[in-house]
Amino acid sequence: MNRLHPRSAVLRVAxxxxxxxxxxxxxxxxxxxxxxxxxxxxxxxxLLGALTFSxxxxxxxxxxxxxxxxxxxxxxxxxFARQSRQIPLGRVQNLDVEQxxxxxxxxxxxxRFETAGGSATEATLDAVDEAEVKRLRNYVRTHDRDQAAExxxxxxxxxxxxxTPGRSAHADLPGVTGPKPTHAGDTQARNDxxxxxxxxxxxxxDQPDGSLLFAFTQRELLxxxxxSVRPAAPxxxxxxxxxxxxxxxxxxxxxxxxxxxxxSGPVVRWLTGSPETTRLAVFAAxxxxxxxxxxxxxxxxxxxxxxxxxxLTQADDDLRYERGLLRRYSGNIPLEKxxxxxxxxxxxxxxxxxATLAVxxxxxxxxxxxxxxxxxxxxxxxxxxxxxxxxxxxxxxxDFDRSPKRARRRYLARFSLAAAGLTAVxxxxxxxxxxxxxxxxxxxxxLTVAPAAHLRWRHRGYDLGESVLATRSGFWRRTTRIVPxxxxxxxxxTRSPFQRRRDLATVGADTASSSSLLGGVARVYDIDExxxxxxxxxxxxxxxxxxxxxxxxxxxxxxxx
Amino acid sequence: xxxxxPRVRLLWVLSTVIQASVLGVIAYLVxxxxxxxxxxxxxxxxxxxxxxxxxxxxxxxxxxxxDLQDDALFLLRGVVTRTDTSVPYVRVQHVDTxxxxxxxxxxxxxxxxxxxGTRGADITIPGLxxxxxxxxxxxxxxxxxxxxxxxxx
Numbered sequence: 001m002n003r004l005h006p007r008s009a010v011l012r013v014a015x016x017x018x019x020x021x022x023x024x025x026x027x028x029x030x031x032x033x034x035x036x037x038x039x040x041x042x043x044x045x046x047l048l049g050a051l052t053f054s055x056x057x058x059x060x061x062x063x064x065x066x067x068x069x070x071x072x073x074x075x076x077x078x079x080f081a082r083q084s085r086q087i088p089l090g091r092v093q094n095l096d097v098e099q100x101x102x103x104x105x106x107x108x109x110x111x112r113f114e115t116a117g118g119s120a121t122e123a124t125l126d127a128v129d130e131a132e133v134k135r136l137r138n139y140v141r142t143h144d145r146d147q148a149a150e151x152x153x154x155x156x157x158x159x160x161x162x163x164t165p166g167r168s169a170h171a172d173l174p175g176v177t178g179p180k181p182t183h184a185g186d187t188q189a190r191n192d193x194x195x196x197x198x199x200x201x202x203x204x205x206d207q208p209d210g211s212l213l214f215a216f217t218q219r220e221l222l223x224x225x226x227x228s229v230r231p232a233a234p235x236x237x238x239x240x241x242x243x244x245x246x247x248x249x250x251x252x253x254x255x256x257x258x259x260x261x262x263x264s265g266p267v268v269r270w271l272t273g274s275p276e277t278t279r280l281a282v283f284a285a286x287x288x289x290x291x292x293x294x295x296x297x298x299x300x301x302x303x304x305x306x307x308x309x310x311x312l313t314q315a316d317d318d319l320r321y322e323r324g325l326l327r328r329y330s331g332n333i334p335l336e337k338x339x340x341x342x343x344x345x346x347x348x349x350x351x352x353x354x355a356t357l358a359v360x361x362x363x364x365x366x367x368x369x370x371x372x373x374x375x376x377x378x379x380x381x382x383x384x385x386x387x388x389x390x391x392x393x394x395x396x397x398x399d400f401d402r403s404p405k406r407a408r409r410r411y412l413a414r415f416s417l418a419a420a421g422l423t424a425v426x427x428x429x430x431x432x433x434x435x436x437x438x439x440x441x442x443x444x445x446x447l448t449v450a451p452a453a454h455l456r457w458r459h460r461g462y463d464l465g466e467s468v469l470a471t472r473s474g475f476w477r478r479t480t481r482i483v484p485x486x487x488x489x490x491x492x493x494t495r496s497p498f499q500r501r502r503d504l505a506t507v508g509a510d511t512a513s514s515s516s517l518l519g520g521v522a523r524v525y526d527i528d529e530x531x532x533x534x535x536x537x538x539x540x541x542x543x544x545x546x547x548x549x550x551x552x553x554x555x556x557x558x559x560x561x
Numbered sequence: 562x563x564x565x566x567p568r569v570r571l572l573w574v575l576s577t578v579i580q581a582s583v584l585g586v587i588a589y590l591v592x593x594x595x596x597x598x599x600x601x602x603x604x605x606x607x608x609x610x611x612x613x614x615x616x617x618x619x620x621x622x623x624x625x626x627x628d629l630q631d632d633a634l635f636l637l638r639g640v641v642t643r644t645d646t647s648v649p650y651v652r653v654q655h656v657d658t659x660x661x662x663x664x665x666x667x668x669x670x671x672x673x674x675x676x677x678g679t680r681g682a683d684i685t686i687p688g689l690x691x692x693x694x695x696x697x698x699x700x701x702x703x704x705x706x707x708x709x710x711x712x713x714x
């Protein structure tokens with residue numbers, strides 16, 4: 001059995017001592033104030049708190065043991081409630097490594113093992129040193145490879161011609177992965193994959209056989225930061241504005257003077273004292289532009305911090321990513337655990353021919369670490385992204401079928417209703433409160449209704465490929481999902497009352513993906529009801545056929561061996 | 562296609578009554594300790610909710626169907642938005658029968674089918690006689706096991 005690194009114990013004990021000391025100190029101060037404890041109780045309680053907390057931390061350190069043996073990871077933990085956990089390595093979906101600044105100074109790293117079950121990370125080693133990280137990673141990877149190699153020698157003859165659709169995993173959760181792999185064609189295809197870009201400067205220290213698939217130069221990183229709009233950035237900016245309220249007031253004051261207001265007191269007094277409409281408009285426009293610029297800066301900074309030094313490598317059948325400026329993240333994604341492949345392009349990226357590639361596994365079921373999951377290539381030219389996507393999950397050229405034209409009429413009706421609602425609100429606000437007489441400006445929204453409906457309709461579609469279902473949706477951020485048939489979970493068809501009026505239906509294909517926010521569901525929106533039923537039956541048939549196909553190949557291979 | 566036991570309507574109506582009454586109690590507390598609410602609104606709201614619940618229960622029972630098809634469990638449901646769900650037997654992780662307190666009082670049971678998916682990872686078939694629920698659970702278990710065995714041949 002192994003222990004965590006002693007340096008991590010020192011770190012934890014120190015942290016616990018600080019916490020306990022603070023706790024005791026705080027309690028002591030409260031006690032002297034409220035119950036008249038003598039003054040020396042304060043340092044005494046502080047010391048007691050520090051000792052108790054650090055003692056517990058030390059006990060936890062000594063209780064925590066782990067071991068990699070055969071194909072199992074065993075973790076013993078817990079001081080009072082003791083726990084012993086065993087994780088079959090074949091079920092490990094992801095292995096993630098995180099280093100914050102302190103850890104990096106100490107040469108330590110936190111390792112997380114993710115499996116498909118459970119609501120949280122299944123095993124966290126906090127922390128081990130870098131050599132141990134390498135050993136763990138290699139053990140898990142080569143364990144996979146050994147298994148794969150066995151299967152490969154067994155199935156090489158029988159399966160290569162059997163036209164089995166894609167690769168799949170070891171015997172696993174029946175729902176999460178398909179049956180055993182058919183690596184014969186796969187490994188071959190992967191040898192000559194993705195021209196290694198300048199392998200020398202970002203040398204693969206611990207994976208000599210890893211080939212670099214993708215890396216960011218500084219300029220590309222900045223481009224990515226600029227074009228990838230983070231919806232969270234304005235919210236974050238707004239939330240942190242009160243921290244610099246003085247600066248905010250000063251800027252607002254400056255804006256007011258620029259707008260030509262003669263200020264005799266605080267800006268608020270000018271605002272509440274019914275200023276002229278034009279001045280107010282200039283003032284508001286200025287402030288909004290400044291705010292958006294600030295949000296953009298925040299967004300760029302966040303993205304740069306998150307993706308600094310990003311690189312994606314491939315070693316055998318694992319994808320391996322590394323990224324982060326302050327906290328370094330790295331992780332392994334076994335290709336055979338990939339559930340769906342998603343290609344995202346927002347308007348800006350589409351304009352310049354770029355795209356984002358994300359792969360999803362069933363690993364992070366707790367919904368923790370949303371930001372780390374899945375992004376395989378943050379930004380690359382579209383062709384490269386598709387090439388890599390095809391390599392992860394083979395699919396042919398995508399030729400999307402659009403929804404029938406009456407779906408577009410549905411969007412038209414829906415957007416018109418929304419525009420009418422907003423105009424009504426604007427009218428009510430204006431007549432009751434503002435009395436500017438400009439409420440009809442909101443009615444200009446109707447001008448956008450027709451193009452909006454058309455764009456939504458145009459960017460939605462689906463394609464039934466030979467081994468995958470592809471769906472596409474979204475204008476501002478177009479998302480293309482590639483779902484292999486053998487990864488399908490449930491299939492459902494929904495019809496809202498509005499859809500029923502037009503004989504339309506939406507088909508959803510669920511997979512065991514992890515992102516609960518984006519949803520593992522690939523949706524085919526607003527297709528003809530009969531087509532929807534056909535699609536549902538086709539999906540069910542193909543799921544059965546492809547699972548059966550894989551199993552047959554598997555069995556034949558086993559019999560051979 | 563099999564429909565649910567008619568008594569499931571009573572179950573649904575009862576749970577609406579319970580929910581509406583909880584809301585009523587909250588309204589009473591608000592009325593007592595915070596803002597005064599007109600009594601007609603509270604009572605009227607309760608009646609409207611219960612009537613809606615009854616209408617919904619009748620409609621839902623009329624629409625609800627399920628069927629054990631060759632390769633998948635098939636469900637048809639939804640009053641406002643109609644949904645049909647296909648759960649392939651290969652994807653079934655495990656099957657539960659559950660009986661809540663109201664269900665026990667009425668003498669009904671539910672079967673819950675779990676998949677590894679994200680949406681609809683647990684699918685509930687309510688309103689079954691307890692014997693039927695047990696039977697269905699065993700059928701589903703066998704079908705899930707079988708689908709793997711036959712596939713591998």
